[in-house]
Amino acid sequence: MKFEKTGYETIKADLNRLDEVMKSHGLVREGQWDYERVTYDRKFEIKEGTFYLRVFGYAAEGDVGAHDAVIQLMTPLLGKHYYPHGVEYGEGEDFPNHLVAKCEAILADVKKEIAHFAE
Structure with a gap:
């Protein structure tokens, strides 16, 4: 499942500070x-299964x-x-609403912190 319209694709940030916030x-x-690439993962083990929230990035510089x-x-x-x-990230997957809401909240909090030092 893609988290569209988060604005993450417009963010550039220093790797070391990004590591700390993530x-x-x-x-x-x-x-x-x-x-050239990074992947930040958060694992969720819940009754519906094991899920991963993933934020990908690449070195712009x-x-x-x-x-x-x-x-x-x-x-x-x-x-x-x-x-x-x-x-699997496919459209046919079933993602629990409570997990989606938690991931959206995490992504919003991370974005807010990154905004202080992002380019």
């Missing part, structure tokens, strides 16, 4: 990066591996995990 909201980068990059964020996604196949 982590404070439970979105972790950990090993989800290469030198600099190098992620050197911790010196400006990250262009992309449209956030919510996906459902199916063992052992992976995460």
Whole structure:
């Protein structure tokens, strides 16, 4: 599920500050990066299954591996995990309303904090 109209696709921000804000909201980068891309994940284990809120981005400037990059964020996604196949984001997936509302609130809070230092 795409979270359209969040405005994330217009945000560019410093990687290190972005890491701090994302982590404070439970979105972790950990090993989800290469030198040009990042993925921030928050895992939700609820009775309906395991879900991931994901915020993707890419280096508009600099190098992620050197911790010196400006990250262009992309449209956030919510996906459902199916063992052992992976995460599905498709339109045919059923996402609980309470989870969607929680993810929207998290994304709004993150965006508000990022606005203080975004380019």
